[in-house]
Amino acid sequence: xIAVLFYIAAAVALLSAVLTVPRHNAVHALLYLVITMLAxxxxxxxxxxxxxxxxxxxVYAGAIxxxxxxxxxxxxxxxxxxxxxxQLYRPSQSFGAIVLSIVLLLxxxxxxxxxxxxxxxxxxxxxVIGAKQIGLQLFGPYLLLVEIAALLLLTALIGAFHIARRxxxxxx
Amino acid sequence: xxxxxxxxxxxxxxxxxxxxxxWVERRILGFWQDxxxxxxxxxxxLLQVVADMIKLFTKEDWIPPFAxxxxxxxxxxxxxxxxxxxxxxIPFSPQLQIVDFDxxxxxxxxxxxxxxxxxxxxxxxxxxxxxxxxxxxxxAQMISYEVFMGLSLMGVVILSGSFSLREIVEAxxxxxxxxxxxxxxxxxxxxGIAESHRxxxxxxxxxxxxxxxxxxxxxxxxxxxxFIGEYLGVILISAMIVTLxxxxxxxxxxxxxxxxxxxxxxxxxxxxxxRAATPRPRYDQLMAFGWKYMLPxxxxxxxxxxxxxxxxx
Numbered sequence: 212x213i214a215v216l217f218y219i220a221a222a223v224a225l226l227s228a229v230l231t232v233p234r235h236n237a238v239h240a241l242l243y244l245v246i247t248m249l250a251x252x253x254x255x256x257x258x259x260x261x262x263x264x265x266x267x268x269x270v271y272a273g274a275i276x277x278x279x280x281x282x283x284x285x286x287x288x289x290x291x292x293x294x295x296x297x298q299l300y301r302p303s304q305s306f307g308a309i310v311l312s313i314v315l316l317l318x319x320x321x322x323x324x325x326x327x328x329x330x331x332x333x334x335x336x337x338x339v340i341g342a343k344q345i346g347l348q349l350f351g352p353y354l355l356l357v358e359i360a361a362l363l364l365l366t367a368l369i370g371a372f373h374i375a376r377r378x379x380x381x382x383x
Numbered sequence: 384x385x386x387x388x389x390x391x392x393x394x395x396x397x398x399x400x401x402x403x404x405x406w407v408e409r410r411i412l413g414f415w416q417d418x419x420x421x422x423x424x425x426x427x428x429l430l431q432v433v434a435d436m437i438k439l440f441t442k443e444d445w446i447p448p449f450a451x452x453x454x455x456x457x458x459x460x461x462x463x464x465x466x467x468x469x470x471x472x473i474p475f476s477p478q479l480q481i482v483d484f485d486x487x488x489x490x491x492x493x494x495x496x497x498x499x500x501x502x503x504x505x506x507x508x509x510x511x512x513x514x515x516x517x518x519x520x521x522x523a524q525m526i527s528y529e530v531f532m533g534l535s536l537m538g539v540v541i542l543s544g545s546f547s548l549r550e551i552v553e554a555x556x557x558x559x560x561x562x563x564x565x566x567x568x569x570x571x572x573x574x575g576i577a578e579s580h581r582x583x584x585x586x587x588x589x590x591x592x593x594x595x596x597x598x599x600x601x602x603x604x605x606x607x608x609x610f611i612g613e614y615l616g617v618i619l620i621s622a623m624i625v626t627l628x629x630x631x632x633x634x635x636x637x638x639x640x641x642x643x644x645x646x647x648x649x650x651x652x653x654x655x656x657x658r659a660a661t662p663r664p665r666y667d668q669l670m671a672f673g674w675k676y677m678l679p680x681x682x683x684x685x686x687x688x689x690x691x692x693x694x695x696x
Binding site: 236238239242245261262265266268269272273274277278280281284285339341342 | 451454484485486489490492493496497499500503504506507515518519522523526529533546
């Protein structure tokens with residue numbers, strides 16, 4: 212049952228990710244990306260990582276994508292930009308990218324195939340990961356990474372503050 | 384069979400109570416403002432709800448020709464679905480809870496962050512100026528207040544040691560969390576009002592300046608869905624306040640479910656009183672208040688709670 216749900220969620224994620232690319236309307240494209248995020252969250256949930264699933268929705272779908280849509284909405288030019296976009300992008304342009312992606316996909320499948328077959332043979336019980344385990348991992352062996360991420364975010368914060376600051380007259 | 388019927392009954396009761404709340408609010412606001420409110424239809428005007436429903440359902444369901452049609456139709460559904468989903472994790476009584484989810488609190492935060500899309504897409508798809516203004520305000524407001532809404536709840540998580548709402552309620556058997564977490568309660572309440580964008584934080588739909596904000600172009604039942612969604616939001620926030628800070632179903636003598644309903648209705652009434660009693664802030668005041676006072680306060684509360692927990696262990 213879980214396997215079936217997993218494949219449905221994966222198919223939705225892939226399909227909506229592919230549909231993101233050829234949209235002429237930027238907001239529509241972003242909405243497909245939101246659906247991808249939700250599908251990925253469901254996959255996390257099915258794999259027993261409920262905590263990661265919730266964070267995936269709160270952080271990606273609920274905050275980052277909201278900001279993306281927010282900015283696109285403000286810059287929205289209406290019909291004009293959609294027509295412009297339609298002129299700039301033709302399906303034939305993505306032919307090369309599609310071919311290269313298929314090569315990568317085949318390689319991935321070739322590498323994954325033995326693992327998949329092995330897993331089917333020994334279908335193990337679902338290992339549910341709780342918030343406590345994640346916390347112990349993050350503030351135990353991965354403490355350095357957490358600190359580095361914090362530092363990076365702080366830098367980004369200072370940068371954003373600098374850019375958004377009102378320009379003041381420099382006294383002569 | 385039982386698993387299927389209970390949620391359906393809960394859904395029905397929720398929708399009915401949200402609809403009734405439209406009447407309760409107008410009636411009580413009337414009393415507080417020294418006037419009658421709707422009292423013509425039926426006893427005490429109770430059938431006003433039915434009259435309103437007939438009106439909403441029979442109005443022309445108009446989609447503006449300049450609107451982004453698909454998104455225009457989806458937007459009001461999102462808020463309804465998200466708010467109703469939120470009730471799935473609420474423990475109404477020891478026996479009555481639809482899903483006892485380990486990460487219930489995170490689920491609630493995810494639901495509230497996804498409901499932003501409803502307002503935002505409504506404003507975008509309407510393709511009109513006032514709707515866009517309303518949507519911009521609503522989105523900025525909801526993202527900002529979400530941040531410390533989550534942070535304020537972490538104090539409760541530290542004290543109870545769990546994200547599961549049932550365990551949080553059970554951890555309050557000796558002391559309700561509003562005593563040690565009084566700051567968090569205040570922050571969560573303010574953030575809750577901002578999340579459900581009700582007065583005094585109803586600037587996204589402030590009718591005195593931007594017509595009706597994000598739902599300017601909506602009519603008929605689509606408008607009704609935003610309306611009911613807002614009331615569902617109020618009930619959901621009240622239920623969460625009761626669950627997290629006021630011991631959920633716990634209380635002496637009366638049955639647990641009754642306690643839960645009593646406490647929740649008290650907070651719903653409080654939200655209505657707030658609307659009657661407070662003036663609107665300016666939009667920049669609202670945002671500055673959130674980031675400059677609420678966020679540091681939430682962080683401080685989290686720090687102190689963590690320190691207290693480490694001290695007593």
